[in-house]
Amino acid sequence: MSQYGQVQVKDNRYKFRGDFHRLEQHMPIRNADEGWKLVGVTKPRDMTYVHTYGGEAIFFESLSQGKLLATKCENPACEANGSIFQPFRIYCPDCLSKGTVIDMTDLAKKSATVHTFMVCERSGAFNMLDKPIRFINIEFENVCTILFSYLLVGEPHMGMRVVPVFKYHNPTYTILDLSWVPAGTKAESLPEGFGF
Amino acid sequence: MGSRIIIERYTKGQVRLAVLTTRHKRGQMIKFSQQQLKTPKFMRPVYLVTAGQSKYGRAIPEKRTEELCIDALTMAAELLNLTPAELKKYIHTCYYGHFADHFGDQLLGEAVIHDRLGLDPLGNVGIKSGGATGGSTLWEAAKAVASGYSDCVLAMGWERMDEVPTDEGNFLIACAADRDWESPMGQIYTGYYAVMAQKYWQVFGKAEASFRRTLAEISVKHHGYARFNPFAHGAMKITVDDVLMSPMVADPLRALDACLMSVGAACAILCDEDTAMELTENTKNKPLRIWVTAGSHTLRPADRRTMEIPLLPNETADQYKKLGKEFPGADRYPGFTGFLAARIAAYYAYRMTGVTDPTADFDVIELHDAFTISDVQTYEDIGIRPYGHGRDYVESGDCYHTNPHTGRPGKLPSNLSGGLIGCMHAVGASGIMQVFEIASHLWGRWAEVHGDEKRWKEFGREKPADWTDLQVTGAKRALSVSHAGVGSHVTATVLMDPDHLLKKDA
Structure with a gap:
C-alpha cells in the first residue's frame, strides 16, 4: 500500500519515508489522420520534491502564528541602511549583510494599501486557490518593496486599505497562509481556517 | 524624508541621471555606479552573415526538435548559397538557447541538438534567461566573436511547448517565477505580469476605452502582418472588436492580447570581418554589423525599489519633472509601469552604437510583444516615446509598414513578422527570429524569404491572395528587443549596414 512521502531532518540529514514516486x-x-501510425509515447511521472526554506523558514513558520515577519538592513555602512524588505530577504541586496528579522504585523495592519492588482480568470495545473484569483501587490509605510499576495474577500482597487489574515488552522506552510482582506472586514466573513 | 520631488543631475562621463521620484517612506533609492553604467565595447567588429528558421506551430508532432534545428541551419546555409556541411566547417563555437528543459523532459537538451547537428568537437553552451533566451544567446555569441575567441559562431534557439496540456504548460512556465513567493499563487505566470499591466493600464492608460482600443489595434496589426509570413502560426484577419470580444484572461487583457505558445527553431551565424566577407562573397547577404546588450531587474516585481530614471540620449531630465502630476501614480520609477531591464539594455545599446534618437535612427524594429500592453510599455522603455506616451506610437501610425492615416511609409515599422502575438513565441527561438526578420529587411530579401510559394506549400499554409510585400525600402539600421516575463532579463540587438554606421568606432 502506498504512503505519502514524508521527510524529516535528523542528524542534519534528510530522512525519507513513504513513496516519492509512482510508476505508470x-x-x-x-x-488518427494517418492510419494510426505511431507518433510517440506518453511519459507519465508522479514524483515528490523535497525543498528547504533555509533562512526563510522562520517567515513561513510565523504565518500560521499570525505574524508577518520582514527583514531590515542595519548595516550603518550600507546605502540601504534602515530599509525594510517585504518580501523577507535573508540578506540585504546591497551590502549582503544578514538582515535583522522584525515583526511588521502591526505595521501591515495600519498601513497596507493596494499598489496594483489583477483579477485572473485562469490558473495553471496544481493551483490551490479559488478562481478568479485576486492578485494584489501591497505597499507599506517605511517598506521599500511591494509584496505580492492575494485578496481573500472583496474586490480589489488601487489605494484600497487592506489588512493581513493568516491561516491558523490546517496551514499549508506556504505563502498561501498569508492573505489580505479589506480593512474593516469582520472575522465572521473570513473563510474557514483564516483569522486576523 | 518628505514627499517632495527632488531633481539632481550627475554629469560624470556619459552618466546622466535624473532623480524624479518621491523619496518618502520607502527608504533610500538605489543607485548605479559609473562602472555599472559604463558603455560596453566590443574588442573588434562583429557581423551577422546569415540566419534561418523553421516553420512555427502550436504543435509540430511530426518533427523532433533536432529536425526543426536542422531546418533552421539548412536555411541559413542556403541564404549563403552553401550546404549545411560547408557552413559548418566555419563554425568554431556554438551557443544554444533553450529555456525550459522540463517542457521537453530532456535535461541538457543543448547537448542533444549539438550532437544531432554534428558539430563535435566544438565547445558549446546552453543559455537560459526566460523569454529573453534568444536574445541572450545572441549576446553570448556576439561576445565570443568580439573577444577574438571565435571567428564564426552559431547561435541557435528553440522551444518545444506542445508536449504538455496548456494548464501543465502554465504550471511549468510558473516554475520560472519564485517557487516560494509567487508560483503557489495560481501557478500562472500571466498573473504575476498582469499586476504590472493593470498598473500601466490605470496610471498611464488612465483606464480609457480609447486606450483599450489602441491595445486592440496592436493585436490586429500583428495578427494581420503574420498573414504575410509563411513561418507564422498566428495569422488572422481580425478587427478591433474581435479583440475586444475575445475571452477575458486578466482584465483588461483578453486572449487576443496575448502572445502565442509555439514550437520552432531559429539560428544566426556571427563572424569577424574576414570570415564575414568570405562567407558572403557573391551572395545577396551583405554582412551586417551586430551589437547585443543586456539588462536585468529583480525576478520578483515585489522586490523593485525606487530609483532614478536612467535617461536615454533623446531624453532630458526636465521632461520627466511633472510625470507624477501628469500621470498620478507614476511617481515611483520604475514601479510596475516600466521595465528597468529594457531601459538599461537600450541605455547600453544606444551609447554603444551612437543612436541618439531611436525613431529617427532605426528603420525597422521587432519588439517582444508578450502582451499588447507590454509592447506599449517597451516603446517607452526604449525611448520611442517618452514615459506615459507610448500609445502615440500606435495612434500616430508610425508603427505600421504603411501609415493608415497618411498612406505613406510608417516612420518606424514594428513587428512586421507578426511578433510574438502573430508569428510565434517558441521562447528560446523568439529573440533570434526577431533578428532574422530585421536582417531580412536590411538584406533587401524580405519578399524573397516570405513570398516564396514553395515555402508556403512546404509549410502546409495557403499564401493569401492579398499577400503584401512588407519590405522596408532602403532599411539600413534595425533594433530588436528580447524580454523575459516580468522584465528580469532584456536584451537589445542592433543591426546596421556597415556603410551606414552612426559611430565610427562602434
Whole structure:
C-alpha cells in the first residue's frame, strides 16, 4: 500500500519515508489522420520534491502564528541602511549583510494599501486557490518593496486599505497562509481556517 | 524624508541621471555606479552573415526538435548559397538557447541538438534567461566573436511547448517565477505580469476605452502582418472588436492580447570581418554589423525599489519633472509601469552604437510583444516615446509598414513578422527570429524569404491572395528587443549596414 512521502531532518540529514514516486505505463500516441501510425509515447511521472526554506523558514513558520515577519538592513555602512524588505530577504541586496528579522504585523495592519492588482480568470495545473484569483501587490509605510499576495474577500482597487489574515488552522506552510482582506472586514466573513 | 520631488543631475562621463521620484517612506533609492553604467565595447567588429528558421506551430508532432534545428541551419546555409556541411566547417563555437528543459523532459537538451547537428568537437553552451533566451544567446555569441575567441559562431534557439496540456504548460512556465513567493499563487505566470499591466493600464492608460482600443489595434496589426509570413502560426484577419470580444484572461487583457505558445527553431551565424566577407562573397547577404546588450531587474516585481530614471540620449531630465502630476501614480520609477531591464539594455545599446534618437535612427524594429500592453510599455522603455506616451506610437501610425492615416511609409515599422502575438513565441527561438526578420529587411530579401510559394506549400499554409510585400525600402539600421516575463532579463540587438554606421568606432 502506498504512503505519502514524508521527510524529516535528523542528524542534519534528510530522512525519507513513504513513496516519492509512482510508476505508470507509457502509452502510445498515434496519428488518427494517418492510419494510426505511431507518433510517440506518453511519459507519465508522479514524483515528490523535497525543498528547504533555509533562512526563510522562520517567515513561513510565523504565518500560521499570525505574524508577518520582514527583514531590515542595519548595516550603518550600507546605502540601504534602515530599509525594510517585504518580501523577507535573508540578506540585504546591497551590502549582503544578514538582515535583522522584525515583526511588521502591526505595521501591515495600519498601513497596507493596494499598489496594483489583477483579477485572473485562469490558473495553471496544481493551483490551490479559488478562481478568479485576486492578485494584489501591497505597499507599506517605511517598506521599500511591494509584496505580492492575494485578496481573500472583496474586490480589489488601487489605494484600497487592506489588512493581513493568516491561516491558523490546517496551514499549508506556504505563502498561501498569508492573505489580505479589506480593512474593516469582520472575522465572521473570513473563510474557514483564516483569522486576523 | 518628505514627499517632495527632488531633481539632481550627475554629469560624470556619459552618466546622466535624473532623480524624479518621491523619496518618502520607502527608504533610500538605489543607485548605479559609473562602472555599472559604463558603455560596453566590443574588442573588434562583429557581423551577422546569415540566419534561418523553421516553420512555427502550436504543435509540430511530426518533427523532433533536432529536425526543426536542422531546418533552421539548412536555411541559413542556403541564404549563403552553401550546404549545411560547408557552413559548418566555419563554425568554431556554438551557443544554444533553450529555456525550459522540463517542457521537453530532456535535461541538457543543448547537448542533444549539438550532437544531432554534428558539430563535435566544438565547445558549446546552453543559455537560459526566460523569454529573453534568444536574445541572450545572441549576446553570448556576439561576445565570443568580439573577444577574438571565435571567428564564426552559431547561435541557435528553440522551444518545444506542445508536449504538455496548456494548464501543465502554465504550471511549468510558473516554475520560472519564485517557487516560494509567487508560483503557489495560481501557478500562472500571466498573473504575476498582469499586476504590472493593470498598473500601466490605470496610471498611464488612465483606464480609457480609447486606450483599450489602441491595445486592440496592436493585436490586429500583428495578427494581420503574420498573414504575410509563411513561418507564422498566428495569422488572422481580425478587427478591433474581435479583440475586444475575445475571452477575458486578466482584465483588461483578453486572449487576443496575448502572445502565442509555439514550437520552432531559429539560428544566426556571427563572424569577424574576414570570415564575414568570405562567407558572403557573391551572395545577396551583405554582412551586417551586430551589437547585443543586456539588462536585468529583480525576478520578483515585489522586490523593485525606487530609483532614478536612467535617461536615454533623446531624453532630458526636465521632461520627466511633472510625470507624477501628469500621470498620478507614476511617481515611483520604475514601479510596475516600466521595465528597468529594457531601459538599461537600450541605455547600453544606444551609447554603444551612437543612436541618439531611436525613431529617427532605426528603420525597422521587432519588439517582444508578450502582451499588447507590454509592447506599449517597451516603446517607452526604449525611448520611442517618452514615459506615459507610448500609445502615440500606435495612434500616430508610425508603427505600421504603411501609415493608415497618411498612406505613406510608417516612420518606424514594428513587428512586421507578426511578433510574438502573430508569428510565434517558441521562447528560446523568439529573440533570434526577431533578428532574422530585421536582417531580412536590411538584406533587401524580405519578399524573397516570405513570398516564396514553395515555402508556403512546404509549410502546409495557403499564401493569401492579398499577400503584401512588407519590405522596408532602403532599411539600413534595425533594433530588436528580447524580454523575459516580468522584465528580469532584456536584451537589445542592433543591426546596421556597415556603410551606414552612426559611430565610427562602434
